[in-house]
Amino acid sequence: MWTSEVKRSPMVTVxxxxxxxxxFGTLTIDGKQLLFRQYNKMFDQYSFIYYLRELKxxxxxxxxxxxxxxxxxxxxxxxACLERNxxxxxxxxxxxxxxxxxxxxxxxxxxxxxxxxxSKYYPSFTNLKTAxxxx
Numbered sequence: 001m002w003t004s005e006v007k008r009s010p011m012v013t014v015x016x017x018x019x020x021x022x023x024f025g026t027l028t029i030d031g032k033q034l035l036f037r038q039y040n041k042m043f044d045q046y047s048f049i050y051y052l053r054e055l056k057x058x059x060x061x062x063x064x065x066x067x068x069x070x071x072x073x074x075x076x077x078x079x080a081c082l083e084r085n086x087x088x089x090x091x092x093x094x095x096x097x098x099x100x101x102x103x104x105x106x107x108x109x110x111x112x113x114x115x116x117x118x119s120k121y122y123p124s125f126t127n128l129k130t131a132x133x134x135x
Contacts, residue, residue, distance in 0.1 A: 017125050019125045020042055020043075021038055021039070021040065021125075021128075021129050021132065022038065022039040022040075022041055022042055022043045022044075022047050023036065023037070023038045023039075023132060024036065024037050024039070024047070024048070024051040025037075025104045025107055025108070026055060026059075026064075026104065027103050027104055027107070028059075031103075033058075033059075035054065035055060035058050035059075036107075037051055037054060038129065038132060038133055039051075043069075043071055044071055045071050045075035045077050045078050046077075047071075048071045048072065048075075048078055049077060049078060049081050052078075052081060052082070052085070052089070055089075056085060056088060056089065060088065061088045061089075062088070062089055062090070063089075063090045063091075063092060064089055064090070064091045064092070065092050065093075065094055065101075065102065066091060066092070066093055066094065067093070067094050067098075067099070067102060068093060068094070068096055072093075073093060111132070111135055114135065115131055115132065115135055
């Protein structure tokens with residue numbers, strides 16, 4: 001961070017917004033196909049079920065490697081959805097505390113770095129969502 005010589009303490013511009021956006025991502029094992037979706041809703045069981053439907057439409061049959069997020073494994077509605085689709089969707093859960101085993105985690109890391117999500121000021125939430133979508 002750069003500061004002027006006159007000011008001794010740095011100032012950070014923030015919007016004060018606590019708005020959230022939800023991004024889901026899937027990569028094929030060969031890395032040639034992907035599906036990323038951004039939702040206005042929060043990361044919850046409903047947005048995850050909607051994303052699962054989109055996955056099934058795009059890939060038809062798949063093996064999902066999921067982390068232990070509550071939205072992935074604790075929700076009765078998500079478990080019911082996965083059971084109804086067990087012929088087309090096989091689920092394997094990654095071990096706890098192993099984000100390095102998920103290829104999508106590397107996408108999130110690169111995206112955060114490339115978009116400067118931690119240090120760049122976006123004047124509005126819409127600007128932030130647009131930057132994520134364009135990326």
